Structures are given as structure tokens and as C-alpha cells.
Amino acid sequence: MPFTPEEIRIDLMCGRGDDGHWHGTIGVSVDASALWRLGLHPGQPTSAVTGTSPPAWWHAAGERYATRRGQ
Template identity: 70%
Template sequence: MPFAEEELRIDLMCRMDEDGHWRGTVALNADARALRRLGLHPDQPASAVDGPSPPAWWHAAGERYARRGRRS
């Protein structure tokens, strides 16, 4: 795993909805230094899109290859 345990915080927030059912939300927070180490921090240029998206045929080919690899 690319993160150490102390670099992550997981929060569970629960509440009772109007219909009486419990609802839960999970929030995952990562330490900014860990994101920088992986090149994922929003302040780093590598984390932003810097060019056009690949053409549609490229995405379609990737999906075809992914389906071929599945074993049922």
C-alpha cells in the first residue's frame, strides 16, 4: 500500500434519515505529504491534465481488450 497507516484518516458519519433509516458516509483523508510523494497533490503540475484526452477509438479499444481478458 502506498500510504502508511498514520498518513490516512477514515471517518464514519452516521445519521438517521427522515424515513427512520440509518445513513452512513465514509470520508477518507490523506496527509498532503503522502500525496506529494506520489505526485498526486493538487499543487503539483503532474496532478493536472496537461493535454487533450485520447481519441474515442483509444477508449473503445481499451474496453474491448478489458472484456477479452475476463474469464467467466
């Protein structure tokens, strides 16, 4: 994975909706320095990644996941 556990934070926010039922939302935060490593930063002139690409298994796992979700 391109992020270490210290670089990512996942928050669960729960509450009652207008109808009285409980619902939850997940918020994901990533340190800006971790995004810079992947070439994602405000000074980036284009949408092309300027950092190193994630390993091949990362792309393969994403393709498998996308294929399963399409079924």
C-alpha cells in the same frame, strides 16, 4: 500500500435519514505529504504522476478488483 497507517484517516458518520432509517457514510482523509510522494500536488502541471509508481502488485490487485466488480 502507498500510505502508512499514520497518513490515512477513515471516519464513519452515521445518522437517521428523512425517512427515519439509519444510514452511514465513510470519509477518507490522506495527509498532503503522502499525496506529494505520489506526485499529486497543487503545483502539478499535468495529470501525469511525477513520483514513483506503486509496486506491480498494487496495479495487479486493482485490475483483479475491477474485473470482479464488472461481473
